[in-house]
Amino acid sequence: MDNSSSQPLKLPHTLEEKRIKALPPACYYISDFITEEEEKAILHKVDTAPKARWRQLTHRRLQTWPSDLVKNTLLDARPLPDWLEQPIASRLLSISLSESQPENIFHDSPHQRPNHVLINEYPPHTGIMPHKDGGAYHPVVATVSLGSTLCLNIYKSKEDGALDPEPVWRILQEPRSLLITTADLYTEYLHGIEPIATDVGLSEETIVNWDLLRSSELYIDGLNQRQTRASLTYRDVLKVSKLGNKLGPMFKRS
Ligand SMILES: O=C(O)CCC(=O)C(=O)O
Ligand SMILES: [Fe+2]
Secondary structure (H helix, E strand, C coil), X not given: XXXXXXXXXXXXXXXXXXXXXXXXXXXXXXXXXXXXXXXXXXXXXXXXXXXXXXEEXXXXXXXXXXXXXXXXXXXXXXXXXXXXXXXXXXXXXXXXXXXCECCCCCCCCCCXXXXXXXXEEECCCCCEEEECCCCCECCEEEEEEECCCEEEEEECECCCCXXXXXXXXXXXXXXXXXXXXXXXXXXXXXXXXXXXXXXXXXXXXXXXXXXXXXXXXXXXXXXXXXXXXXXXXXXXXXXXXXXXHHCCHHHCCC
């Protein structure tokens, strides 16, 4: 493969260097987490997965690896396939929290690593309603974006429980970036993606990770024209069924 076009990755030594300071602790944004070649190879794997792997929703389609959850439980306890393990999961686990905390971001999760990947595909005009991820996962969410930039909105529930339709914060996610959200952002706030073709009003004032972007100059007109974006969401499912290992091949999906 021709690697001449790709820049070598400059990964940070610690996540702390890439913390989004305007957000409650702690969220991190690494603009160049994978190379263009790695992005291409992963997109190829996503696109060529067996048809039965896809679940088609009204607008969005998704894959789950190694499988869907049943009653918040992972029944299929097989490890992630190699193309989801390398380079993303291993790289994720190789970065320390900070100079004084050599542990990685999954060090205090039950399996000390992500055991589940959700792949979502968003053509332009496609989003995801504001939601919380719920109790099935350890509250660390690592999302790698492929193919296109788009804006993730963070919302707060009002006193009466209704959703405040104005996002409190907006995070821009570039292709090949990694976004990690944890703690309060996971449990107290909602997140969603607007079903639009162009993100508008982008600026240093409105985008909390503006200073961490790879190419903020692309958005100085305040606009981002979306292409199809795929996201890989890595999480640790708390409950893994022991029975899962014993299920016969009939129950297993390739
Ligand atoms: O695609 C994303 O970045 C968000 C996906 C998400 O929030 C979810 O699937 O729960
Ligand atoms: Fe979510």
